[in-house]
Amino acid sequence: MENPIVKVENLSHRYTAQWAIRDINFEIRDKGVVGLLGSNGAGKSTTMNIICGVLKQTKGEVFINGINLKDKPVEAKRNIGFMPQKLPLHLDFTVEEYLTYCADLRMIDKHKVKEMVGAAAERCGVAHFRGRLLRNLSGGYQQRVGIAQAIVHNPKFVVLDEPTNGLDPNQILEVRNLIKEISQDRSVLLSTHILTEVQATCQDIKMIEEGKIVFAGTIEMFDNYIEPNSLILSLDTPPLQDELMKLEGVKSVEQMASYKFRLGYDGDKRTAQKIAAASVNNGWGLMEMMIEKSSLDAVFASLSKKNPN
Numbered sequence: 001m002e003n004p005i006v007k008v009e010n011l012s013h014r015y016t017a018q019w020a021i022r023d024i025n026f027e028i029r030d031k032g033v034v035g036l037l038g039s040n041g042a043g044k045s046t047t048m049n050i051i052c053g054v055l056k057q058t059k060g061e062v063f064i065n066g067i068n069l070k071d072k073p074v075e076a077k078r079n080i081g082f083m084p085q086k087l088p089l090h091l092d093f094t095v096e097e098y099l100t101y102c103a104d105l106r107m108i109d110k111h112k113v114k115e116m117v118g119a120a121a122e123r124c125g126v127a128h129f130r131g132r133l134l135r136n137l138s139g140g141y142q143q144r145v146g147i148a149q150a151i152v153h154n155p156k157f158v159v160l161d162e163p164t165n166g167l168d169p170n171q172i173l174e175v176r177n178l179i180k181e182i183s184q185d186r187s188v189l190l191s192t193h194i195l196t197e198v199q200a201t202c203q204d205i206k207m208i209e210e211g212k213i214v215f216a217g218t219i220e221m222f223d224n225y226i227e228p229n230s231l232i233l234s235l236d237t238p239p240l241q242d243e244l245m246k247l248e249g250v251k252s253v254e255q256m257a258s259y260k261f262r263l264g265y266d267g268d269k270r271t272a273q274k275i276a277a278a279s280v281n282n283g284w285g286l287m288e289m290m291i292e293k294s295s296l297d298a299v300f301a302s303l304s305k306k307n308p309n
């Protein structure tokens with residue numbers, strides 16, 4: 001079987017006596033966007049910095065495309081692109097000068113620099129600004145240049161730290177689309193605090209709390225992490241509230257409008273089915289029944305409180 005693009009084994013790091021991250025294990029597949037979530041101080045930056053080869057871990061291993069980052073850092077880093085939260089832009093460079101400078105740092109073959117800079121600029125939608133000084137670009141376009149420098153050497157794995165920070169809503173949409181676009185043929189690890197961003201961009205999620213992984217799975221699994229236990233019921237000719245309360249498995253009834261109720265129930269699917277059947281059999285005129293799912297914020301809050309030890 002092919003190597004996963006990233007494999008992290010028992011990764012641990014301490015800056016002082018306290019462990020910042022402890023025994024982290026995960027793999028990242030070769031395409032798509034993975035969201036890295038966690039509260040402030042959870043260990044996201046520490047993990048990302050180690051995976052990008054910016055910080056050397058206290059213990060454990062990181063393999064990038066099967067190459068041990070600690071043993072062969074130069075070779076491993078050819079596969080990695082990184083856009084830190086604070087963009088490392090030289091504002092007095094033009095877009096082309098800056099990307100060329102980054103291509104040199106990435107040790108791209110001299111004959112290929114122009115072509116690869118052109119391709120990255122084109123892909124990130126900044127080619128028409130190639131002669132413009134970075135300081136004269138809007139925040140959204142500076143962010144695009146930040147992404148272009150991360151992919152200039154065509155790495156298989158890109159790490160983006162809070163890529164939409166400080167952008168306006170239109171710029172956010174554009175950058176999200178760009179991230180999705182570049183993840184078509186590479187893997188992107190995206191750190192963010194914004195859960196709508198995760199929902200809009202990521203297929204997979206890793207969540208860290210107190211230096212440990214508390215969740216690793218698909219966005220659907222994250223979304224369904226909390227079993228629903230309430231539903232909204234709209235009835236054309238509703239019975240008295242007491243009648244609804246008597247239904248098997250129903251724990252609470254809240255009237256939201258003359259025809260609309262929120263029913264707390266035991267979470268059993270069969271209870272929901274029985275509520276639907278009772279509404280039909282009793283002629284209550286069932287118009288709508290909708291299971292209420294927990295929001296991503298509620299899932300995040302619940303996982304944050306989970307004891308990772």
Ligand SMILES: Nc1ncnc2c1ncn2[C@@H]1O[C@H](COP(=O)(O)OP(=O)(O)OP(=O)(O)O)[C@@H](O)[C@H]1O
Pocket residue numbers: 015016020038039040041042043044045046047
């Ligand atoms: N250079 C450092 N020296 C000492 N402790 C540090 C250092 N950097 C981070 N830490 C500690 O390590 C832990 C993990 O921090 P880290 O920055 O990785 O978290 P984070 O999830 O990225 O947080 P944030 O979302 O606030 O950026 C925290 O307890 C933090 O205080």
